[in-house]
Amino acid sequence: MEERYYQKEIETMAPEALRALQSEKLVKQVKHVWENCPPYRKKMEEKGLTPDDIKGIEDLHKLPFVTKSDLRDTYPYGMLAKPLSECVRIQSTSGTTGKRVIAYYTQHDVDLWEDCCARAIMAVGGTKEDVVQVCYGYGLFTGGPGLNGGSHKVGCLTLPMSSGNTERQIQFMMDLKSTILCCTPSYAAYIGEALKEMGYKPQDNCLKAGIFGAEPWTEEMRHDIEKSLGIKAFDIYGLTETSGPGVAFECKAQKGMHINEDHFLAEIIDPETGEVLPDGSRGELVFTSLDKEAFPLLRYRTRDICVLDRTPCACGRTHVRMSKPMGRSDDMMIIRGVNVFPSQIETVLLSEGYAPNYQIVVDRAKNNDTLDVYVELSPEQFSDTVSAVTAREKSLAAAMRTMLGIGAVIHLVAPKSIARSEGKAVRVVDKRKLHD
Numbered sequence: 001m002e003e004r005y006y007q008k009e010i011e012t013m014a015p016e017a018l019r020a021l022q023s024e025k026l027v028k029q030v031k032h033v034w035e036n037c038p039p040y041r042k043k044m045e046e047k048g049l050t051p052d053d054i055k056g057i058e059d060l061h062k063l064p065f066v067t068k069s070d071l072r073d074t075y076p077y078g079m080l081a082k083p084l085s086e087c088v089r090i091q092s093t094s095g096t097t098g099k100r101v102i103a104y105y106t107q108h109d110v111d112l113w114e115d116c117c118a119r120a121i122m123a124v125g126g127t128k129e130d131v132v133q134v135c136y137g138y139g140l141f142t143g144g145p146g147l148n149g150g151s152h153k154v155g156c157l158t159l160p161m162s163s164g165n166t167e168r169q170i171q172f173m174m175d176l177k178s179t180i181l182c183c184t185p186s187y188a189a190y191i192g193e194a195l196k197e198m199g200y201k202p203q204d205n206c207l208k209a210g211i212f213g214a215e216p217w218t219e220e221m222r223h224d225i226e227k228s229l230g231i232k233a234f235d236i237y238g239l240t241e242t243s244g245p246g247v248a249f250e251c252k253a254q255k256g257m258h259i260n261e262d263h264f265l266a267e268i269i270d271p272e273t274g275e276v277l278p279d280g281s282r283g284e285l286v287f288t289s290l291d292k293e294a295f296p297l298l299r300y301r302t303r304d305i306c307v308l309d310r311t312p313c314a315c316g317r318t319h320v321r322m323s324k325p326m327g328r329s330d331d332m333m334i335i336r337g338v339n340v341f342p343s344q345i346e347t348v349l350l351s352e353g354y355a356p357n358y359q360i361v362v363d364r365a366k367n368n369d370t371l372d373v374y375v376e377l378s379p380e381q382f383s384d385t386v387s388a389v390t391a392r393e394k395s396l397a398a399a400m401r402t403m404l405g406i407g408a409v410i411h412l413v414a415p416k417s418i419a420r421s422e423g424k425a426v427r428v429v430d431k432r433k434l435h436d
């Protein structure tokens with residue numbers, strides 16, 4: 001079927017034209033920030049820069065970074081670059097890694113964000129005939145409002161379900177024949193599990209696609225969800241600081257997420273030195289908002305680690321693609337001197353045939369780091385003999401050691417004993433932080 005786009009001209013723009021557009025927008029944006037955002041002007045002055053030094057995207061690297069702690073230091077309105085009377089909305093981070101950050105939007109900023117989400121919905125095949133069930137949380141969290149706005153723009157029938165009340169989600173899904181599901185991947189997995197328990201088969205629902213994001217998830221988890229819901233599962237990425245979901249989205253090629261580069265200029269840097277790395281290198285993703293008005297962050301360090309890919313995509317979109325972030329640089333655990341990402345543990349568990357219900361506990365005993373992984377058994381696995389369960393524990397521990405390079409203590413626990421997530425799943429409990 002022919003590929004359809006929400007804003008074809010921009011999404012398929014020739015790379016040179018896109019770069020020219022970005023340069024033009026950057027020059028304007030730097031001026032706007034210099035004139036209207038005193039904390040950033042101060043940062044520029046400290047580097048001896050004025051807006052005249054930025055003539056195009058080739059000068060981007062000269063600009064100072066903005067970090068999450070800059071935002072916390074200027075809480076709540078320090079980075080505001082428009083009068084509050086021109087703002088129409090605030091949203092806030094989930095506070096996954098500390099104090100919440102507040103973002104503010106003019107109507108123009110809300111529109112731009114919703115356009116990005118509309119692009120994501122059309123990229124998975126959404127049309128005005130679709131019924132989009134949004135079960136990301138509504139409220140301060142950007143997930144619900146973002147996809148809701150995008151769905152309206154495409155003209156889909158939008159079900160603003162918000163998260164939770166899984167039985168009601170399923171009833172509406174069946175009765176109203178939802179075709180596109182939007183939520184966190186962990187909640188999608190939970191809905192799949194609940195559908196099965198209620199006696200539904202994957203082909204009983206009318207869903208064709210899911211748009212899942214807001215938290216890291218692995219390819220194994222994607223296959224799991226695709227199987228249990230009978231759909232194609234697509235990734236979507238974003239963060240409150242740059243607007244919300246829709247900063248990048250997956251197309252049907254499922255080979256990375258296209259970054260909406262006409263609005264968000266992406267760089268990859270070495271998280272240690274801040275040096276810009278060439279395309280194809282793994283490093284920290286940095287975004288410059290090119291036309292947001294109220295909260296226009298320049299060179300914002302996301303702490304998300306990924307790789308950019310500029311090779312042409314089968315869908316015809318020309319915007320750069322980012323790989324799935326493996327997790328944030330601050331999600332990375334250092335255990336006995338070894339770097340461990342929760343996503344590596346998830347990959348092992350799912351490829352060994354477990355459901356994505358697990359929790360990782362890191363602690364310190366006698367000056368040594370400990371790593372415990374609690375993994376839920378399915379009812380069938382749970383009815384195994386004791387020796388079969390012991391054998392499972394052993395084989396999982398061995399697979400874990402191969403992946404991580406260090407040992408983990410595996411605890412296989414009863415079905416339903418690990419709390420399900422309706423929003424962002426809490427996968428790691430690091431008790432070392434409590435002792436420090």
Ligand code: ADP
Pocket residue numbers: 092093094095096097142212213214215216217235236237238239240241302304324325327328
């Ligand atoms: P918080 O920082 O409190 O979680 P946000 O709700 O703004 O606040 O979350 C943004 C972060 O969520 C991103 O920086 C990234 O780490 C994570 N994230 C968002 N989408 C994805 C995705 N598709 N894959 C992996 N991580 C994601």
Ligand code: ZN
Pocket residue numbers: 251252253258313314315316317
């Ligand atoms: Zn594509």
